[in-house]
Amino acid sequence: MQHRRARASSNRSRQPERRESARVAPVSPRDDEIAVPAASLVRSIERLFVSAGCSSREAGQIARGLVQANLYGHDSHGVQLVPAYLANLGHGLVRAGQSISVVADHGSIVGLDGGKGFGQSIGEAAMRVAIERASAHGCCVVGLSNTHHLGRIGQWAEQCADAGLVSVHFVNVLSTPLVAPWGGTDTRLGTNPFCVGVPREPDPLILDYATSKVALGKVKVARDRGERMASGALIGADGRPTDDPSVMFRDPPGALTPFGEHKGYALSVMCELLGGALSGGKVQHEHPRPNPMINNMLSLVFTPDKLVGREAFARQIEHLSAWLRASPPRQGGPGIRLPGEPERTTARERERNGIPLPRSTHEALKTCARDLGIAGEDFMSNPSELE
């Protein structure tokens, strides 16, 4: 399947897709942001991880994965994570140069251990196994345990969709728990993302989100920008709803809430059980603290061919899409879009105008460079120069 999505490895401008109605508006960076071209950001981040001891291949995988999250507008999962990744590397909480080990192999059911390796390289290797097995058997269940942060989970659904495969991913997050169970007031769960990818030309449909109403990174972004959070997204340490993002960074901290009330909470429980327990990884209650950023993921990967056939499925996708888009749009709303489309609209705008990097993130990356012995003036020295 030809791959046409905007890629972090390149800053070539792409042809707008005919199917998408949303127009790409030029967006200027705010005063407290610097527009950085995706390609030069990839190079800078790659350099940091090579200096920290990763191979250039692994450093490139990490850099491209993070910058792709920025390109797609998920800044919470982009390069702002670099200082935490490097700190974890320094503390041995993530290991460079790991490869997957097979811990169970039943043909179309495979158990893999990520050896605390970088999620960006381990995830890609695990999905290669899933794709190979699903292509041979029609479907594959892969349990991937003990991997450092897998980043934007949609990346793994896209890898499967590029091979023509549907995929479903349940992930649990083993870090400081951040999310209150529905009906409770303290933190018991991670932000446990859930993701589904459906192949489609020219771009797949990708459902990819945390089971909390918002990701913690988005709360950080709001705190740094002095913004308030949407109502119902946070509970203070006193157990009462609040829109103040700083409650998450106090001692004792507040809690994120599950999206969709009991529905998101129930899905998060399934992420714990399928993504955590069934993958062979750990679940929250047995996770040792203080803690690293470990992810466990259960992926169901299969071909549409064996059920309704690829072409019949593709026709249904187009009919459904047309049916949905025929709904009169709500005034002032975003218009009718399909899962995965908002990210590609943002990627086209950011490919053109650069990634708006908060100055605080830019400074933090320069500090990482200095700590690794890269001369400050030599690192991201002219970030606003669009290539």
Ligand code: NAD
């Ligand atoms: P979000 O709330 O922004 O939701 C994004 C999803 O909703 C996408 O699938 C998007 O295409 C879809 N969407 C958005 N607007 C839409 C519209 N108008 N119509 C149709 N679909 C629409 O996502 P989030 O919860 O903030 O998560 C952001 C990222 O964080 C994800 O990539 C997720 O995988 C990642 N994440 C990772 C971890 C981890 O530990 N690795 C943990 C939590 C989140």
